[in-house]
Amino acid sequence: xVVVVYSRESEMxxxxxxxxxxxxxxxxxxxxxxxxxxxxxFTEQVTGQDLIVVQSCYPLQDKRLIELFFTLxxxxxxxxxxxxxVIPYLPYSRQDKRFRVGEVLSNAxxxxxxxxxxxxxxxxxxxxxxxxxNSYAMRTINVTAMPLIADYLKKLKLxxxxxxxxxxxxxxxxxxxxxxxxxxxxxxxxxRDRVTGRIETSERCLDLVGRDVVILDDMISTGKTIVxxxxxxxxSGAGRIIAACTHALLVGDAEVKMKEGGVTDIVGTDTVDSxxxxxxxxxxxxxxxRQFL
Ligand code: R5P
Numbered sequence: 001x002v003v004v005v006y007s008r009e010s011e012m013x014x015x016x017x018x019x020x021x022x023x024x025x026x027x028x029x030x031x032x033x034x035x036x037x038x039x040x041x042f043t044e045q046v047t048g049q050d051l052i053v054v055q056s057c058y059p060l061q062d063k064r065l066i067e068l069f070f071t072l073x074x075x076x077x078x079x080x081x082x083x084x085x086v087i088p089y090l091p092y093s094r095q096d097k098r099f100r101v102g103e104v105l106s107n108a109x110x111x112x113x114x115x116x117x118x119x120x121x122x123x124x125x126x127x128x129x130x131x132x133x134n135s136y137a138m139r140t141i142n143v144t145a146m147p148l149i150a151d152y153l154k155k156l157k158l159x160x161x162x163x164x165x166x167x168x169x170x171x172x173x174x175x176x177x178x179x180x181x182x183x184x185x186x187x188x189x190x191x192r193d194r195v196t197g198r199i200e201t202s203e204r205c206l207d208l209v210g211r212d213v214v215i216l217d218d219m220i221s222t223g224k225t226i227v228x229x230x231x232x233x234x235x236s237g238a239g240r241i242i243a244a245c246t247h248a249l250l251v252g253d254a255e256v257k258m259k260e261g262g263v264t265d266i267v268g269t270d271t272v273d274s275x276x277x278x279x280x281x282x283x284x285x286x287x288x289x290r291q292f293l
Contacts, residue, residue, distance in 0.1 A: 209237035223254030
């Protein structure tokens with residue numbers, strides 16, 4: 001039997017996946033000890049079961065990851081058969097290269113630890129670079145939320161929409177969404193100072209008068225990347241400026257900064273829970289999980 005397993009932090013997505021797949025669900029009891037350590041307990045037998053373990057990993061990426069490692073390792077030790085880890089937002093996916101000598105390869109280490117904690121499969125959504133999953137010890141499935149985001153954008157009745165990718169890494173997603181919307185699309189160039197974190201975006205001449213603009217990225221963290229593009233779009237005469245992404249981390253005052261930079265609306269998905277979670281990735285994850293049923 002296949003069972004969806006989740007703790008309190010992942011209840012919304014876990015419940016939804018179980019309902020849509022019409023399979024049994026099981027909760028994991030969890031609490032935090034006074035010193036900050038995590039306590040977890042399976043509330044039913046897992047011996048002989050195939051498990052889909054759902055773990056939201058933001059905020060508190062480190063805590064959520066270690067809880068996931070405990071859960072996977074214990075499930076195997078208690079006799080679970082196949083274990084599929086569903087991590088909608090995969091933390092550390094941006095540190096997939098050694099940009100400066102001596103840097104840790106956090107993304108690769110997360111992959112190794114998932115493997116040694118006994119995950120047989122990993123399902124994630126719009127990972128930063130899908131090639132970064134090649135080093136993972138288990139089979140990985142990266143599903144994309146872009147068609148779902150495009151469907152949501154259609155409902156906004158945008159005027160002559162123009163999709164902007166803030167950097168080359170976002171270009172393929174921007175082209176995909178633009179093709180679904182029948183919109184135009186362009187890609188900016190971004191440089192990040194690896195020491196200070198400062199982001200520079202090359203200025204571009206675009207005629208956006210009378211057009212609504214969607215700035216599309218895989219994730220929005222501090223919002224600086226979006227603000228740089230939004231300022232250029234506003235100066236180029238854009239109407240509405242929508243910042244859209246899969247993972248809306250929205251750190252600190254990101255929302256305020258983006259609004260001050262001309263952004264009129266922020267659209268994200270439920271891979272990370274926030275006011276911007278307008279799109280559910282559940283249908284895309286469900287589709288990928290059907291192959292295991
Ligand atoms: C990096 O290239 C990512 O695709 C995003 O552009 C980046 O993480 C966004 O970060 P921030 O919102 O802090 O500019």
